[in-house]
Amino acid sequence: xxxxxxxxxxxxxxxxxxxxxxxxxxxxxxxxxxxxxxxxxxxxxxxxxxxxxxxxxxxxxxxxxxxxxxxxxxxxxxxxxxxxxxxxxxxxxxxxxxxxxxxxxxxxxxxxxxxxxxxxxxxxxxxxxxxxxxxxxxxxxxxxxxxxxxxxxxxxxxxxxxxxxxxxxxxxxxxxxxxxxxxxxxxxxxxxxxxx
Amino acid sequence: xxxxxxxxxxxxxxxxxxxxxxxxxxxxxxxxxxxxxxxxxxxxxxxxxxxxxxxxxxxxxxxxxxxxxxxxxxxxxxxxxxxxxxxxxxxxxxxxxxxxxxxxxxxxxxxxxxxxxxxxxxxxxxxxxxxxxxxxxxxxxxxxxxxxxxxxxxxxxxxxxxxxxxxxxxxxxxxxxxxxxxxxxxxxxxxxxxxx
Numbered sequence: 001x002x003x004x005x006x007x008x009x010x011x012x013x014x015x016x017x018x019x020x021x022x023x024x025x026x027x028x029x030x031x032x033x034x035x036x037x038x039x040x041x042x043x044x045x046x047x048x049x050x051x052x053x054x055x056x057x058x059x060x061x062x063x064x065x066x067x068x069x070x071x072x073x074x075x076x077x078x079x080x081x082x083x084x085x086x087x088x089x090x091x092x093x094x095x096x097x098x099x100x101x102x103x104x105x106x107x108x109x110x111x112x113x114x115x116x117x118x119x120x121x122x123x124x125x126x127x128x129x130x131x132x133x134x135x136x137x138x139x140x141x142x143x144x145x146x147x148x149x150x151x152x153x154x155x156x157x158x159x160x161x162x163x164x165x166x167x168x169x170x171x172x173x174x175x176x177x178x179x180x181x182x183x184x185x186x187x188x189x190x191x192x193x194x195x196x
Numbered sequence: 197x198x199x200x201x202x203x204x205x206x207x208x209x210x211x212x213x214x215x216x217x218x219x220x221x222x223x224x225x226x227x228x229x230x231x232x233x234x235x236x237x238x239x240x241x242x243x244x245x246x247x248x249x250x251x252x253x254x255x256x257x258x259x260x261x262x263x264x265x266x267x268x269x270x271x272x273x274x275x276x277x278x279x280x281x282x283x284x285x286x287x288x289x290x291x292x293x294x295x296x297x298x299x300x301x302x303x304x305x306x307x308x309x310x311x312x313x314x315x316x317x318x319x320x321x322x323x324x325x326x327x328x329x330x331x332x333x334x335x336x337x338x339x340x341x342x343x344x345x346x347x348x349x350x351x352x353x354x355x356x357x358x359x360x361x362x363x364x365x366x367x368x369x370x371x372x373x374x375x376x377x378x379x380x381x382x383x384x385x386x387x388x389x390x391x392x
Contacts (some may be wrong), residue, residue, distance in 0.1 A: 066259035
């Protein structure tokens with residue numbers, strides 16, 4: 001998606017060769033007009049798949065998922081939570097462990113069994129993919145629930161970290177709007193050729 | 197807002213006399229069509245105030261804020277973060293301490309100084325208000341930045357916990373779409389008369 005690649009080149013900040021900060025438009029301040037265009041692109045890509053729920057992980061995926069859901073006949077959004085709340089009972093949730101590359105920690109994510117069932121066809125959506133930890137965690141939770149995974153929608157894939165290509169090799173329909181093959185704070189970003 | 201009050205009566209779960217679970221439509225699974233109606237109601241209430249940013253706190257406020265922003269000429273959304281990420285420098289952020297009634301913990305919330313300035317006119321938006329901790333934290337951060345607080349938009353106010361009325365007494369323009377004056381898991385919910 002040229003619009004997103006241009007935004008990344010203009011406003012993204014590369015640190016070293018593996019960290020890309022996009023908090024000026026994606027995961028701290030959110031450019032809602034850009035989110036709408038990304039939501040439309042995902043809806044076009046995954047049209048006709050019977051998607052009734054978008055699954056994501058708190059926090060950065062939530063806004064994008066809500067905006068995108070509007071273009072999927074108002075599919076519902078279910079976001080996996082990371083912290084244990086005192087109102088949640090543990091036997092009522094599906095869980096998966098997710099390693100966060102950015103934060104260098106493993107979190108347990110969870111979705112209430114009430115909100116994901118074998119009758120659901122889901123799109124997994126997230127702002128970033130590096131090693132694929134969040135997407136794999138959500139796939140695991142969807143499998144536990146017996147839900148069908150119709151596809152995976154990612155805004156920015158760090159292609160050089162391999163998580164996306166592993167999922168493609170497993171047969172998942174993964175749509176990343178921008179795929180970074182390499183980056184360097186001095187030499188800039190190289191995007192993979194990509195029709196999405 | 198009758199639509200929201202009806203949804204709370206239908207799908208909300210009251211535990212004891214002070215906990216209301218609305219994770220079936222607001223803060224775990226999100227009813228995007230309802231979020232659109234709430235966003236439109238806030239936009240109608242706060243029209244003509246020159247709002248260019250919506251401020252919220254992760255996680256539950258993000259989706260609602262992104263949906264609502266669309267009805268404010270695509271105002272940008274800035275969400276305060278709760279956890280320290282290794283890519284953030286502390287001298288570059290405004291912070292405030294917020295006590296969470298639901299989780300019984302105090303979190304530090306923070307917004308990057310880059311994304312909130314004295315040129316901004318903001319709407320503070322959140323899903324819930326109890327004691328008013330999150331709203332007061334965001335007001336503090338807006339004051340630190342010199343930004344103008346045009347109003348406060350809340351989906352569900354627990355009126356009996358007093359945070360909202362304190363803010364009204366201080367002169368803030370607070371719009372809550374549903375205000376609960378009392379609730380009890382046996383006797384149900386009493387809503388305050390409310391034109392919003």
